Amino acid sequence: MSIVIPTTKSASAGTPSPHPKSKRRAFEPVAGPLRVVLLLIYAVPILFIILTSLKDPADVISSQASVLFTPTLQAYSSVLSNQGLFIAMQQSLVIAAGTTALTLLVAIPAGYGLARVDSRITTAGLGLLIVLQMVPQTANVIPLYQVFGAWGLLNQNLGVIIADTALLIPFATLLLRPFFRGVPEALEEAASIDGAGMMRTFWSIMLPIARNGVATTGTLVFLLSWGEFLYAVNFFQSPENYPLSALLAQQVSAFGIDWPGLMALAVITSIPILILFTFTYRLLREGLTLGAVK
Amino acid sequence: MPADRMAKQPARQTTLSDGSAHKPPWRHSMGRRNKLAFALPAGVFLLIFSFFPLFQLVRMSLSDVSARTLNLPWEFVGFDNFSESATQGSLIPALGNTVVFVLIVTVIGLIGGLAAAILLSTSTRLSAFVLGIMVFIWALPPVVNGSVWKFLLGDAGLINSVVTTVGLSTDAIPFLYDERFALFSVAIVNSWAVIPFNALVFRAAILGIPGETFEAARIDGANRWQEIWHMIVPAVRPTTLVLTVLTVVYAFRSFDFIFVMTYGGPGVATNTLPFLSYLQAFVRFDFGMGAATAVISVLLVLVLAVIYARSVRSEEARS
Numbered sequence: 001m002s003i004v005i006p007t008t009k010s011a012s013a014g015t016p017s018p019h020p021k022s023k024r025r026a027f028e029p030v031a032g033p034l035r036v037v038l039l040l041i042y043a044v045p046i047l048f049i050i051l052t053s054l055k056d057p058a059d060v061i062s063s064q065a066s067v068l069f070t071p072t073l074q075a076y077s078s079v080l081s082n083q084g085l086f087i088a089m090q091q092s093l094v095i096a097a098g099t100t101a102l103t104l105l106v107a108i109p110a111g112y113g114l115a116r117v118d119s120r121i122t123t124a125g126l127g128l129l130i131v132l133q134m135v136p137q138t139a140n141v142i143p144l145y146q147v148f149g150a151w152g153l154l155n156q157n158l159g160v161i162i163a164d165t166a167l168l169i170p171f172a173t174l175l176l177r178p179f180f181r182g183v184p185e186a187l188e189e190a191a192s193i194d195g196a197g198m199m200r201t202f203w204s205i206m207l208p209i210a211r212n213g214v215a216t217t218g219t220l221v222f223l224l225s226w227g228e229f230l231y232a233v234n235f236f237q238s239p240e241n242y243p244l245s246a247l248l249a250q251q252v253s254a255f256g257i258d259w260p261g262l263m264a265l266a267v268i269t270s271i272p273i274l275i276l277f278t279f280t281y282r283l284l285r286e287g288l289t290l291g292a293v294k
Numbered sequence: 295m296p297a298d299r300m301a302k303q304p305a306r307q308t309t310l311s312d313g314s315a316h317k318p319p320w321r322h323s324m325g326r327r328n329k330l331a332f333a334l335p336a337g338v339f340l341l342i343f344s345f346f347p348l349f350q351l352v353r354m355s356l357s358d359v360s361a362r363t364l365n366l367p368w369e370f371v372g373f374d375n376f377s378e379s380a381t382q383g384s385l386i387p388a389l390g391n392t393v394v395f396v397l398i399v400t401v402i403g404l405i406g407g408l409a410a411a412i413l414l415s416t417s418t419r420l421s422a423f424v425l426g427i428m429v430f431i432w433a434l435p436p437v438v439n440g441s442v443w444k445f446l447l448g449d450a451g452l453i454n455s456v457v458t459t460v461g462l463s464t465d466a467i468p469f470l471y472d473e474r475f476a477l478f479s480v481a482i483v484n485s486w487a488v489i490p491f492n493a494l495v496f497r498a499a500i501l502g503i504p505g506e507t508f509e510a511a512r513i514d515g516a517n518r519w520q521e522i523w524h525m526i527v528p529a530v531r532p533t534t535l536v537l538t539v540l541t542v543v544y545a546f547r548s549f550d551f552i553f554v555m556t557y558g559g560p561g562v563a564t565n566t567l568p569f570l571s572y573l574q575a576f577v578r579f580d581f582g583m584g585a586a587t588a589v590i591s592v593l594l595v596l597v598l599a600v601i602y603a604r605s606v607r608s609e610e611a612r613s
Binding site: 106163202273284 | 328329330331332333334335336337339340343344346347348350351354359364365409410413414416420421423424425426427428429430431433434435436437438439440441442443444445446448450451452454455456486490491494495543546547549550553554557567568569571572575576581584585588589591592595596598599602603
């Protein structure tokens, strides 16, 4: 999921080309039902997360597929009565927010620098970022476990935040770069003629103009670090410190899964994502599709 | 590609303003060079927390490292870890699994993505709603999506209820517990998870086709199927090329769904290269061997990166 390299704007993204209605006739009888099929393929799993979380464990044993049952909030009350859940929520929030802040702090200037200078160093840097982004996470977690052990970064949030940040900097930088590239250089030059320094130009001219890019990147980094569990599972020595994603990963690979409880946990893990998604959907849709991939 | 045209525009403006700005050219180019300093923090951060660990990974792969000796000086053993991993019989199946997995995810992910994009490139309310749901699924943590599919694919799950009701099979199909099905099941779920992103990118490419092109085709009497085949498919070709590499990489790196749905099993049926390295290091505590397997996967990534760079360059040369 974290492999995304979109670039600058394509002129007409967002404005559907005015396709005349008449020629759709031959296609529509097939397309309509197919759209509904597509909807089912993606909506049914969400539906079942919610339905199952409202079931009694006994209902799940009799038939997992049934949709007629007496809803109960039992799964939620037992999940929420667990003190550990609040710690997990807090951990998720700290790790995701920390990773987002640190990643943006480092990646925004990097995206800007790499957007403004065309040199061999830039090309090499971009190439390295693409390679880093392609490296499987398992190739990072094995040495990081040892390195963090030696540096005393295991078993604490900072270690996970740093590891997540290192994982997401290439993605964030490559995503931000085209947004800065889209800002006309003439604007910057005008500022420097007016006497603004390089930092000042960056802060008060570039950053405000590229804010959509920053918001898109920030949202995606938050989403990705919220769902990341491989580092958390391996760096924290006890599940007491797990964020929600790691808790979910641990419970789903255990024997004798309590499905209503697990699905309730999945719903709780997804609610912040739903809230964030509701506010940023338009931004994400445009940010990721503004232009082809490069 | 319209993106290219746009990307070049700022450069053109620069040349214009270069002429009009009353500044010696050398001062200007000095300023531009300095801007690379903005990338310095990222460079340092990645050097310490990405490249140094990767260097350690390579060292580890050439050493005998267990959980006990992890923080002691490592004994150099050359390529023993690689040959041992191969003779143990888990490396070659993992390579095969990886190839099959990547193929399935790439083919279904691309065809499904394009199909969904064509279906959803209209501006109806249903299209907008379906696209919204799909992007939401893409935004959900993989561990949530993996969990629900593990549930739906269970013996008493929804898919098996449908299968037995329709009469495709009298007994429940062990999608995730049978060596014949497990890899396919996880790969298909992974394709399902990547289709929304591919659809989003394809959709942008389709919406970028000028409306007049479609109008001209209509005057010539083309129907929608001909439009898809003769106009949309060629128009999204550059997008397809890049998305192919991205989807291959996505599939190759896939870890979350395997971890959640099968944990590499049954047996070694869903051990892909990255997952095998994880098992070797963190379950069998043979960090040297896990590192060796991970090094192989990093080398494969380098090959993919070169292919990627070449394809982007050749596409730029074409357009």
